Amino acid sequence: MTSTRWTTVYLVTAGLLAAVLAGLIAAVPRKEDSFDWFAPMIPGGWMAWTFPVALFFYCIACLLILFTLLAIRYPETPRRGVLRIETTRGDRLFISLLGSAFLCVGWLFAFGPPLWGALICCLIYAAAVFRWV
Numbered sequence: 001m002t003s004t005r006w007t008t009v010y011l012v013t014a015g016l017l018a019a020v021l022a023g024l025i026a027a028v029p030r031k032e033d034s035f036d037w038f039a040p041m042i043p044g045g046w047m048a049w050t051f052p053v054a055l056f057f058y059c060i061a062c063l064l065i066l067f068t069l070l071a072i073r074y075p076e077t078p079r080r081g082v083l084r085i086e087t088t089r090g091d092r093l094f095i096s097l098l099g100s101a102f103l104c105v106g107w108l109f110a111f112g113p114p115l116w117g118a119l120i121c122c123l124i125y126a127a128a129v130f131r132w133v
Helices: 003-026 051-071 087-110 117-132
Strands: none
Touching: 003 051, 051 087, 087 117
8 A cells, every 4th residue: 555545544544533532522421511421321231331431442442443553554573572472562562451450450459549650650561561572
């Protein structure tokens, strides 16, 4: 594919993801004149689909779409890092997401909410995984 074609693919994908995010924000329940960000988006549903939960899964889906496009545009070559195992970008994404989940659970155990400090730790951990693993 030419670079103009890839630019079109990127712009269409970004437009679709922005439309999905706008729809997600539009689905947030309202209380009087403001959004109720932590209210269930599906009243009486089997899971507490609040906006933060939906946004979390939206971000995971965006990462998977981004990494799929990167794998198509720039084919992956496995490399060996500190762990001495061959990993691809997708493997490193999985390792960083799994490790981040454990970091957040450990943060909750040690310090409790809020998780802003854990988020910073997770970003540093993910950068280290992508750099050295």
